[in-house]
Amino acid sequence: MTTCSCHHPSRRRALGLAALAALSAGGLLAACGDQAAQQAAIAPVEIDRGTSCELDGMLLADYPGPKAQVHYAGQDRPSFFCDTVEFFNVLLAGEQVRAVRAAYVQDMGQAQWDAPQGHWIDAKGAFYVVGSKRHGSMGPTIASFAQRADADKFAGEYGGKVLAFAEVKPDMVDLSGGALHDTRM
Template identity: 70%
Template sequence: MNHSYQPRCGCTTRRQLLGWAALASLGTLTGLTGLTGCSQADNSAQSLQPQEIDRTTSCELDGMLLADYPGPKAQVRFAGQDKPSFFCDTVELFSTLLAGEQVRAVQAVYVQDMGQADWNAPQGHWIDGKSAIYVVGGKRHGSMGPTIGSFAQEADAKKFAAEYGGKVLRFAEITPAMVDLSGGALHDTRM
């Protein structure tokens, strides 16, 4: 069963969303096909483009300021939103997308290409999260402690994994069991 996320408009039924949520909670979700919204007003190509972070951009989950932390950031355009939801870490992104209770329709997912962006102060270099290559289990930290590196090129991901450890995976291969939020946020006094 191939459930690959596609950033385009198309109605998703509540039953489909709940089915995908159930698969995600079992660790069997292989992507996010059809998690798209029904609102035609927000679906222009322009409105779904990634937005750059600034000094005031905060994380949807915990309010942390993205610019204060190293490592790849992420943003998701949920149906019905005029602005993306930002995440200070790719671990939070996958935790949100793979959560059993996640039922919001996803129109677009973007992560930063860490083959191009400065790890310590990443800016720009946004790529489609669905087509990105990830390194799970590496030793390099983001805002949440150990993070999931995101790359546009498989060669960059393999180079990163050779230097910092971890396993090179595609979007659809990441499971809830690989997402650990018990890192940096529990010990962060800057929030």
């Protein structure tokens, strides 16, 4: 009996980084020997009052700040995240071995911070502000923008550093203690 090498602990981090690289390159990650296929055009799905977070079950519509969604291969509906820190934490995790077909975040240059709806943009082409004073559902968050000028303006007003998708690193998206910042739990 042969075991797929992608389930070996030493391969998990490499596959997680490969999933992120495949998303950055606009391709589809094929794990365990499958061939890579081209990313299909997948439209973002709008959240509603019942849309919950993949990680903690929180209702996205109840919280401020940018949201995210990931469309995985073999999954009909996207996985939603109530915060971009959770989104990046999952994508950058060494355990991430699911094939990512598309990922979207909200353009906070267009969406209202306190009740963001719509304005979904391709996550890999967005600009991110890390370290601002603005909070999302889990406390400090990473603001996402379609335009560099909007990200620069936000950073000028609320602090933080503007980064491209590939510049966001695992140590920037630590989830430990996130609940300590949530005053609604």
